[in-house]
Amino acid sequence: MGYAKTAILMAAMTALFMGFGYLLAGTGGMLIALMVAAGMNVFTWWNSDKMVLSMHNARPVLTEDRLGLSKLVETLAGNADLPTPEIYLIETPQPNAFATGRNPRNAAVAVTSGLLQTLSREELAGVIAHELAHIKNHDTAIMTVTATFAGAITMLANFALFFGGRRDSAIGLVGTIALMILVPLAAGLVQMAISRTREYSADRVGAEICGQPLALASALQRIQRGAARIDNDTAERNPATAHMFIINPLHAYKRDKLFSTHPSTANRIAALQKLAEQSNRQRRSPAGSEIKRGPGTGPWG
Known part of the structure; x- marks a missing residue:
């Protein structure tokens, strides 16, 4: 199912790409855009995870890290019945994390130095x-492909706005400019829809x-x-990658909540x-499974 959704997503992004090509240079531009998109689809499938990690200057963590x-x-990973993914560290004081990769056998988890300094072991x-x-649910392929294509579409839109679209098109110059604004917005809405629906499932x-659902809840609050x-x-x-993070790394609180890539942390x-309460009732030991918040800077500081 994950691969089918990824294929549908890539087809939709390809259609947006072709639409831009038509706006820029008519039928010839659309055909060129189709060829470029086909190449991007292949390249993105095999290399998008490396591109995203490179964007964030992530470096691999040694197997025997201190x-x-x-x-x-x-x-x-053993608990999840998954192959152990590669681990990367991003040097930034902001606490955050994301996963990437086209499938569970080719996946990576990236955490920030701020995350290690902020969370307790249980929260981490x-x-x-x-x-x-996300890896188990095959979300990473969809989220990484979306990030790559959304970034490319935004770049193409900026190019089109700078150099101008087809002034002689049926919709006119104003309509062309409007589409150049609306198509990247549509790509952004795809990102938001994907992230919002998948975060609850990943939680x-x-x-x-x-x-430990309460440990994850505590971590989300600290990261937020x-x-x-x-x-x-x-x-x-690189705002096109924002939806990949566990919490929006951009200062989304300054923007309309309608355009947030993540569901409400609260x-x-x-x-x-609620999940913890249900689990406690099933175990008939409500006090036994709660995780108390540590000072934040535990063995990971």
Whole structure:
């Protein structure tokens, strides 16, 4: 199912690309755009994960890292019945994380240095489990392809606005300019729809993988607070990748909530708390499974 959705998404983005080609140079431009999009589809499928990691200057974490991050990821991947993904570190004080890769056998999890400095071990396990859930659900291929195509469409739109579209088209210059604005907006809406629907599922599956829904809820709250006050300059320069992160790395609180790439953090926390309550009732030990918040800077600082 994940591959089918990815194929549909790539076809939709290709259609947007062809539409832009037509606006820029008529039928010939549309055919050129089709060839370019076909090449992008192939390149994106095999290399989009490397591109995204490179955008954020992520560096691989050694198997025997001193903090034990690789061991934690290996343990949680075993809980999820997944191959252990590659692990990357992004040097930024903003706490955040994302997963990427075209399938579970070719996946990577990237965490920021700010995340390691902010969360307790239980909270970090919840975040890693959330990212592993994206891999398990085959979300990473869709999210990474979306990021790559949305960035390309935005670049093409900027190019078209700078050089001008077909002034003699049936819709006229004003209509052409309007489409050059609306098509990237449509690509952005696709990103939002994908991220909003998949984050809840990844939270639920991630809570099952780590066995601590309240730890993940606590982590989300800490990350939200950090992302709201700490800039992630690399993410700001590459906004098309924002939907991949566990919490929006951009300062979305300054924007209309309609255009946020992520669902409300408060709603996600409430869903995890409800999940914890249900789990506690099933186990008949309500007090036994709650995770108390640590000071934030635990063994990962």
